[in-house]
Amino acid sequence: EPEVTQTPSHQVTQMGQEVILRCVPISNHLYFYWYRQILGQKVEFLVSFYNNEISEKSEIFDDQFSVERPDGSNFTLKIRSTKLEDSAMYFCAAGGDRREPTYEQYFGPGTRLTVT
C-alpha cells in the first residue's frame, strides 16, 4: 500500500500559538486532504487541495486554518492561533493517481495535536 508520512507524530503547543503540521504525500497523487479526529469521535473532513489550490473545505476550516504545498512535495496545514478545541488527531490523505484514476484515499499515521 502506498505510504503517506506525517510529522511530527505528536505536537504540544500553548493556546494562541501557531502550529504547522507536515505531510509528505505519495508523489504520483493529485489530490491531498486534511481530516481531523477529536479524541473518541469520528473523522471529520477539513479541506481538499488540488492543482495548488483548495478545491473544497468544510465549516471547520475557518480563517485560522491554511494549507499549502510550497515545494511540490510537502503538504502543510497551518493553524494560526490554536485554541483548546483544536486538540485532535490530524490526518493527511492523498488520492487520485496520475497513472490510474482511483478513489482510494491513503491516510498518513496522523499528528496528535495537544493544545494546553
Added chain:
Amino acid sequence: AQKVTQAQTEISVVEKEDVTLDCVYETRDTTYYLFWYKQPPSGELVFLIRRNSFDEQNEISGRYSWNFQKSTSSFNFTITASQVVDSAVYFCALSEAYDNAGNMLTFGGGTRLMVKP
C-alpha cells in the same frame, strides 16, 4: 447532504464468533463510493475496501465480507471467525463522486469492536 450512520457504537464478541458491523448512508447522488477503514489502537486509518454505487456484488476477502444493498442504503461488513487482532474501531465512509477522484469522505461515527480471547 451526505450522511453515514453506524448505529452500533461498541460490539464485544468472543474469538471465533462472526460479527457484522452495520452502515447506513444517505446521499442525493446516483454515483457515489463507499468505504470501510479500520483504526487499530495505534491510531492509523487502514483502508479496507471501496465499492462504487453501480456495483452491488458482495465481496469477500479472506475472513472479511461486505454486503452492499442499495435498496436499503446499507453497506454492512462481516468478519468471520473473529480474532483478537480484529479489535479496532471500524469506520464506514461515503464519497460523492462528481469528478475524477478528489472528493471528501464523510465518515460514520465508528464502531468499536472488541474481540475477547
